[in-house]
Amino acid sequence: MALSSTVQEASFETEVCPDAHDTAAWSGRIPLIKLTDVWKIYRMGEINFAALSGIDLEIYRGEFVVVLGPSGSGKSTLMNLLGCLDLPSKGAIFLDSRDISSLEESELARIRGQMIGFIFQSFNLIPTMNTLENVLLPLEFQEEDPVRARERGEYLLEIVGLSDKKRNLPSQLSGGQRQRVAIARSLAVNPPVILADEPTGNLDSKTGDYILEFLAKLHEKEGKTIIIVTHDLDLVKHATRVVYIRDGKIEKIEHVNRKKHEGEMK
Numbered sequence: 001m002a003l004s005s006t007v008q009e010a011s012f013e014t015e016v017c018p019d020a021h022d023t024a025a026w027s028g029r030i031p032l033i034k035l036t037d038v039w040k041i042y043r044m045g046e047i048n049f050a051a052l053s054g055i056d057l058e059i060y061r062g063e064f065v066v067v068l069g070p071s072g073s074g075k076s077t078l079m080n081l082l083g084c085l086d087l088p089s090k091g092a093i094f095l096d097s098r099d100i101s102s103l104e105e106s107e108l109a110r111i112r113g114q115m116i117g118f119i120f121q122s123f124n125l126i127p128t129m130n131t132l133e134n135v136l137l138p139l140e141f142q143e144e145d146p147v148r149a150r151e152r153g154e155y156l157l158e159i160v161g162l163s164d165k166k167r168n169l170p171s172q173l174s175g176g177q178r179q180r181v182a183i184a185r186s187l188a189v190n191p192p193v194i195l196a197d198e199p200t201g202n203l204d205s206k207t208g209d210y211i212l213e214f215l216a217k218l219h220e221k222e223g224k225t226i227i228i229v230t231h232d233l234d235l236v237k238h239a240t241r242v243v244y245i246r247d248g249k250i251e252k253i254e255h256v257n258r259k260k261h262e263g264e265m266k
């Protein structure tokens with residue numbers, strides 16, 4: 001099926017929900033991550049540029065949220081805020097009901113390290129560390145038993161198909177392989193939340209599909225909360241909710257009725 005028609009059908013069969021607060025299904029539940037009137041303003045000399053303008057968004061446990069938007073719309077900026085890597089210029093961010101703007105950086109780093117696995121747009125692999133060492137890096141901050149840590153690292157490299165590249169440095173890997181190391185690393189601490197910025201951006205379509213299926217399985221079988229930002233419409237097929245962002249604002253939010261969609265696809 002052509003990509004565009006898949007996306008059109010997905011959009012057609014979703015309930016349009018301009019405001020997450022209105023949805024009865026979510027009422028009474030406590031969001032895992034909550035953004036309230038969040039702004040991110042960059043100062044460029046004399047000019048202020050609002051990369052995000054008044055974002056209200058709630059993410060619940062076990063959701064698979066895809067944030068869609070064109071280049072420059074604020075997706076990575078939003079991702080950094082959702083992952084508590086950056087603080088807003090204005091507004092509040094709550095993680096598990098705690099206002100994170102009031103936390104010390106060391107406390108924030110600890111919570112982040114335990115709760116969130118990041119798959120970054122730029123990989124951020126350490127060039128002097130080999131594949132296995134890069135994967136194990138997040139575990140160093142968790143006082144994990146070294147033998148168990150190594151076993152987990154090897155298991156994750158097997159999952160992403162890189163067992164034979166354990167000793168390679170990032171410079172000795174292809175772009176897609178580096179992306180897969182970043183994915184294995186994001187899973188090292190077995191975090192409940194995975195944030196991915198264009199996770200398939202540097203991959204051929206076969207490897208991209210493999211990684212996506214893998215993330216979808218983590219969501220379905222292990223109940224992980226997955227948040228992906230992308231401009232790739234194809235990723236919508238895995239989402240339970242799609243957030244459309246444009247010029248730093250949420251344009252609309254769609255709840256995807258996946259069961260119905262899958263049923264009618266048969």
Ligand SMILES: Nc1ncnc2c1ncn2[C@@H]1O[C@H](COP(=O)(O)OP(=O)(O)OP(=O)(O)O)[C@@H](O)[C@H]1O
Nearest residue numbers: 042049051069070071072073074075076077078231
């Ligand atoms: N440090 C910064 N200083 C000034 N402007 C910035 C800074 N970081 C981002 N911006 C601007 O904020 C806007 C949003 O950037 P962001 O990286 O969030 O976009 P994006 O949606 O992730 O785009 P892409 O799809 O190309 O990755 C852009 O116009 C960008 O130029």
Ligand SMILES: [Mg+2]
Nearest residue numbers: 075076121197
């Ligand atoms: Mg980006």
